[in-house]
Amino acid sequence: MANVALGLELDLQRREPLVLRWYRAHLSTLRGLLSLLLVGLLWEIAGRSGQWPLILAPISDIWAKFLQLAASGELQRHILVSLNEFFVGFAIAAVFGIFLGIAIASSDAVNDVVDPWVSAVYATPTVALAPLFIFVFGIDAASKMAVVFLLAVFPVVINTATGIRSTDQVYIEAARSFSASRGQIFTKVLIPSALPFIVAGLRLGIGRGLVGVVVGEFIGARAGLGYLIFRSSQAFQIDAMWVGVFLLAGTGVLAVIILQRVERRLAPWRQFQLK
């Protein structure tokens, strides 16, 4: 039965012209590209009109500036500085956050002690503490890493704890019925079941961490993409400012796409549930 149905389906697909099939398969991508293209075009026109010189530079000028900054090697320096700050801060946040989340979920005592702090600090706009961090950790990378850490760690902690706690009791009982030890239940049931939550927490952390880098560099830095944006806007170099903004946007999008891939690999069953 199933084979017959499948055969028919294949047959129908074969009869469609290749172009049409390609179009159908990539329709949503095409629409997205079209949208980008259209806005880009409007941007270029608006920029060329010279009406808003402090806000908009034409896309073509931004591109030219990008090439110029890249050729001088200045851009690479800024990128490396920001990436380094981001990755170190985020890596520490990820490791620490996962461990703290696990501790909170597995011990009521830890939860009772830590939870008020997590809730309170998560609810405050911690970016406000960035100036303090510059005082404490200095103007170079360490202060920015600390800001990234502080911003990124909370979604990781909260998601890890929630993920472990929301493990369906049925799975725990199934493991128990096979005489699994507490440790085995932890590694073979709780962690895999929480994994999609943890990855989602990391994804949120990336977004917040990038904000941390930029804000940290706004307040006090000698290099980095945030510093480039801040300095350029102060000097009315709107094209250079936009180069920094686009690069940051690109980094964010790339990071989220990579983690979505990771999520799909780690938790193929979640994709199914979400549909």
Place this chain on the structure above:
Amino acid sequence: MSTNGYVATPTKLELKDISMLFSRRGRRFEALRDVSLQVAPGQFISIVGASGCGKTTLLRIVDGLSKPTRGEVWVDGRAVDRPGPDRGFVFQHDALFPWRTVLDNVIFGLEVQGRPKREARERADVLVRLVGLTGFEQHFPHELSGGMRQRANLARALTIDPDVLLMDEPFASLDAQTREIMQAELLRIWRSNRKTVLFVTHQIDEAVYLADRVVVMTSRPGQVKAVLDVDIPRPRDLSVKRTPRFLELVDAIWKMIEEEVKAALHITNTDGPSVHQVMM
């Protein structure tokens, strides 16, 4: 028909005066009262009763997932109070781990016991074949139909080669045709390995079709109301369900359960203030 579960053959599994009290929202209620049952090796026992009679609780106690308030479970002449490799549990709901493939789910029990990977893999392959899931080893549970998931569930419980198989309404969520197919499949598998089975269901025809003996339970608190011997020769195929003897047995059990439900509707709960209990 006998009113207690006594059999003259050696005993594989024995439930001794099991009682269970729960307290929920400050009120205590009695789920099970003095349930005793003796099961011979290789016997297939179905347990039926109105919903809320504590069938599932009883099965969980036998597995060691819950501790009874009073009473003991004996397997091979030893009291057991926690899950062990001598008992396998097939859950009512889909309890396969969604993050594991069929094969990895089936292997789970052996993996937890720390058996060598190759041995576990070979054993799992045998069981996957036994339940008819060959070719689906690398599928995830969400990619399978309800019937296939319950096959995998059964295979997972069987990998640790338990002497006693505890099944908690394993076919309840399946459609009528799939359920009948699974019943026939279960009998085929049972014929090949002769496990001692406790099978909880609220489908009376399912209970009779599968079992050597059917235990009928009273409404809350659950007690053994009667144990009926199913004297229908094996191997049974689905046509058995249309024979007069089969219908007679089903009818007799129906009447008993109906009695219980009616009684429960009229009796006030002795545990709390006069609340009329509504079962089913």
